[in-house]
Amino acid sequence: MKKENILSNRYHEIYLQYVPMLLRFAEKFVSSFFAEDIVHDTFLKIWDKQVFMLPENEVKNILFTSVRNSCIDHLRRMSLEHEIIDKRALQLKLDELNFFNQAEDLFMKKDLMEYIMSKVCELPEKRQEIFRLSYIEGMKAVEIAEKLNLSVRTVENQLYRTLLHLRKTLSSSFIYLFIFF
Known part of the structure; x- marks a missing residue:
């Protein structure tokens, strides 16, 4: 002790x-x-x-x-x-900026798409349908021809005329952006 x-x-x-x-x-x-x-x-x-x-x-x-x-x-x-x-703070800021850019791109694309579709609505009904099947649903000219009971050449011709019309009514940059979405 x-x-x-x-x-x-x-x-x-x-x-x-x-x-x-x-x-x-x-x-x-x-x-x-x-x-x-x-x-x-x-x-x-x-x-x-x-x-x-x-x-x-x-x-x-x-x-x-x-x-x-x-x-x-x-x-x-x-x-x-x-x-x-x-x-981590830097990465969060970068992620936030990246998200903002993606969101901005999405809104710009959405606005652009709405504008283009408003111009497509000015077309005759058959051309509108061919355009939607090709560029929105992603169908090939052969598939559209079979679905609408048209020749492949007619579908290609209608798509070509539609693109010419859009090129005249829209600026060329819009049409290229739309095609490469």
Whole structure:
């Protein structure tokens, strides 16, 4: 029992003697909140390893070295966390910009499609149907010819005339955008 009291008293003396100095030292590098944690963790380590039983100058060196190393570890961890957070924030911004561009493209394409379809509605009914089957449903001239009971040449001719009409009524850039959707 007596030995445990001696150890406990020695530990308590070292704790009271060095905590204020170690806190000031750690606070030069990290916030006071983290400095307290670092210093208290250091004292837990020296209790487990019975370092406080060494000569005082060695105890002092071990305490300051341990606090210094813990501050370095903390700063490295914080730096890594900030780097990860910065990368995530940057990626979120890039994703948001990409989404905005895609949404803008979608709205532009939708407006363009509506405008083109309004011009297609000006065509005769049979040409409208051939155009929709070809460019909206993606059917080939042969399939359209079979479906509408027309010759392939007639379907191709009607599509050609429709594109000529659209080229005249729309700017050429619109028609190319529409064809390559």
